[in-house]
Amino acid sequence: MLETSARLLRLLSLLxxxxxxxxxxxxxxxxxxxxxxxxxxxxxxxxxxxxxxxPGTAGGYRLGAGAALPxxxxxxxxxxxxxxxxxxxxxxxxxxxxxxxxxxxxxxEQVLPSRLRxxxxxxxAVTVRPRAAGPxxxxxxxxxxxxxxxxxxxxxxxxxxxxxxxxxxxxxxxxLVHHGWRWYLLAYDVDRADWRTFRVDRMEPKPPTGxxxxxxxxxxxxxEYVAKGVTSHAYRFQARxxxxxxxxxxxxxxxxxxxxxxxDADTCELTTGxxxxxxLAMFVGMLGVDFEVREPPELAEYLRVVAGRLTRAADRGVAxxxxxxxGPG
Numbered sequence: 001m002l003e004t005s006a007r008l009l010r011l012l013s014l015l016x017x018x019x020x021x022x023x024x025x026x027x028x029x030x031x032x033x034x035x036x037x038x039x040x041x042x043x044x045x046x047x048x049x050x051x052x053x054x055p056g057t058a059g060g061y062r063l064g065a066g067a068a069l070p071x072x073x074x075x076x077x078x079x080x081x082x083x084x085x086x087x088x089x090x091x092x093x094x095x096x097x098x099x100x101x102x103x104x105x106x107x108x109e110q111v112l113p114s115r116l117r118x119x120x121x122x123x124x125a126v127t128v129r130p131r132a133a134g135p136x137x138x139x140x141x142x143x144x145x146x147x148x149x150x151x152x153x154x155x156x157x158x159x160x161x162x163x164x165x166x167x168x169x170x171x172x173x174x175x176l177v178h179h180g181w182r183w184y185l186l187a188y189d190v191d192r193a194d195w196r197t198f199r200v201d202r203m204e205p206k207p208p209t210g211x212x213x214x215x216x217x218x219x220x221x222x223x224e225y226v227a228k229g230v231t232s233h234a235y236r237f238q239a240r241x242x243x244x245x246x247x248x249x250x251x252x253x254x255x256x257x258x259x260x261x262x263x264d265a266d267t268c269e270l271t272t273g274x275x276x277x278x279x280l281a282m283f284v285g286m287l288g289v290d291f292e293v294r295e296p297p298e299l300a301e302y303l304r305v306v307a308g309r310l311t312r313a314a315d316r317g318v319a320x321x322x323x324x325x326x327g328p329g
Contacts, residue, residue, distance in 0.1 A: 004040075007032070011040050013075065015051065015063040022060040037061075076116055083108055083120040094183075095136035135201040137183050142176065144205045145185055149173045153209040155187070160202045168206075171196065172213045175222035184226045188216055195219050197229040228259035228271055235273030237280050240294040243268050243287060254287065269294070277302045 007030060014021060014029055023034045030037065041051050041061060050064040074082065086105040109117055148155040155173045160166050171187035178184075183200035219225055243250055247260050247268035254260075258272030270287075274280040281302050284291060293300045 008040055008043055012044060012049065015061065020060050020062050026061065079112060079116055080119055084123055087124055094142065095138045135182065137200050141200060141203065141205060142183065144207060145173060145200065146176055148209045149175065152212050152215055154211055154213055155209055156206045158204040158206065159198060174218060177223055177226040179226055186222050186226055197226050224259055236275050237277060237296060238273045239280055239296060239299055241270045241284055242292045242294060243270055243289050244291065245289040281306050
């Protein structure tokens with residue numbers, strides 16, 4: 001009986017790890033016959049797990065969603081990962097998810113073995129969770145938008161732009177993107193016949209959704225498209241700067257501050273935007289790599305002003321005998 005129970009847990013773990021399994025694949029993984037797999041599947045169904053089966057050569061087994069939530073099987077690493085994600089969810093930009101995350105974490109920690117509970121608590125003790133810096137979004141709003149994206153249904157909503165101007169929109173929703181502490185929707189605006197990026201916290205969906213639409217080809221990768229729009233087009237000064245560093249390096253350090261497009265193995269182009277030339281000049285000066293300004297032309301001129309200001313400050317420091325050391329000892 002113990003061997004059968006252990007095999008059922010292993011079978012359940014396999015069904016949870018992949019969408020579809022053939023009978024022979026499961027039999028090979030479990031080192032049993034196909035007949036034993038069929039019997040074990042029936043046992044799981046009797047325990048409340050909705051395991052669907054399709055006949056034929058292309059058929060197989062799939063774990064579906066049931067009316068009741070049966071026990072979830074997690075291995076050690078999965079359990080720790082879920083616990084840590086629930087803990088960090090308390091600082092999320094999704095409204096109301098903090099309390100839900102804490103409740104779920106409490107339930108999970110009650111059933112964790114002591115060895116795993118100690119690992120989770122050790123990570124929690126030394127991890128500092130940043131506070132959400134942007135506006136929060138209601139879970140129900142994200143659910144409505146996400147469902148419309150999944151089902152490819154037209155979405156209608158009231159919207160306020162950055163200037164506070166209100167409008168009614170009808171769009172084909174495609175992707176939800178979390179960028180820079182905010183949620184954005186990438187959608188095709190049917191009235192304006194163009195792609196648009198919308199701040200979700202400024203949206204008020206008007207159900208019901210529909211009718212269904214035929215999906216279009218996305219203009220580019222969704223996260224890149226949104227990053228390029230929200231870090232340049234929404235600001236007074238838009239800039240394109242060639243950086244003498246690999247695109248992968250720039251993305252790792254400055255993710256969220258603009259769209260990065262590789263030029264070759266050693267250079268890339270950064271598209272970004274700020275409300276003032278001061279902020280824009282400070283940002284490109286902090287990148288830590290050589291660069292050339294492609295646009296706007298006033299940024300290049302302003303950098304000359306800033307360079308002169310910094311040079312004079314450095315010269316005065318040397319003249320006064322206050323030259324800084326080259327670095328920490």
